[in-house]
Amino acid sequence: AFVGDTSNTEINQRYEGYVAAHRRADLEVDPDLTLQAGFDVESSEAAITSLLERGIPFDAVVAGNDLIAMAAIRCLTREGLKVPSDVSVVGYDDLQLSAYGHPSLTTISQDP
Numbered sequence: 001a002f003v004g005d006t007s008n009t010e011i012n013q014r015y016e017g018y019v020a021a022h023r024r025a026d027l028e029v030d031p032d033l034t035l036q037a038g039f040d041v042e043s044s045e046a047a048i049t050s051l052l053e054r055g056i057p058f059d060a061v062v063a064g065n066d067l068i069a070m071a072a073i074r075c076l077t078r079e080g081l082k083v084p085s086d087v088s089v090v091g092y093d094d095l096q097l098s099a100y101g102h103p104s105l106t107t108i109s110q111d112p
Contacts, residue, residue: 001033001034001035001051001058001060001061001062002015002018002029002033002034002035002061002062002063002064003035003037003044003047003048003061003062003063003064003068003072004035004036004037004063004064004065004068005036005037005038005039005064006034006036006064008039008064010064011064011065014062014064014092015034015064018062030056032054032056033051033056033058035047035048035050035051037064037068037071039065039067039068040067041067041070041071041074044063044067044068044071044072044075045071045072045074045075048061048071048072048075048076049075049079052079058087059086059087059088060087060088060089060090061076061087061088061089061090062090063089063090063091063092064092065091065092065093066091066092066093066094066095066097066098066105066107067091067095068091069089069090069091069092069098069105069107070091070097070098070101070105072089073089073101073103073105076089083103084103084106088106089105089106090105090106090107090108091105091106091107091108092107092108092110093107093108093109093110094107094108094109094110095107
């Protein structure tokens with residue numbers, strides 16, 4: 001699943017990378033697994049909760065940024081799922097804070 005606000009230019013570029021990676025692996029992107037979420041914990045958790053409630057199977061979350069990823073981990077854990085054994089989560093931005101969660105967040109760093 002991809003979670004983020006794709007109307008934001010940076011997040012959309014990250015989403016396009018997600019789509020390109022699927023194409024290179026000869027995989028289709030399931031539109032039901034593309035979730036819109038703002039830059040806040042509440043909308044990020046709501047997006048993950050809606051995915052779980054719809055019963056759509058997924059085993060990974062690619063988050064548009066580290067805050068969304070940390071919210072996803074919190075939500076998944078609260079729902080009884082284990083990260084990363086049940087669902088893998090990766091964020092983007094390599095925030096220093098991402099190392100302090102449990103589990104620590106896998107995050108992508110980029111050069112400015």
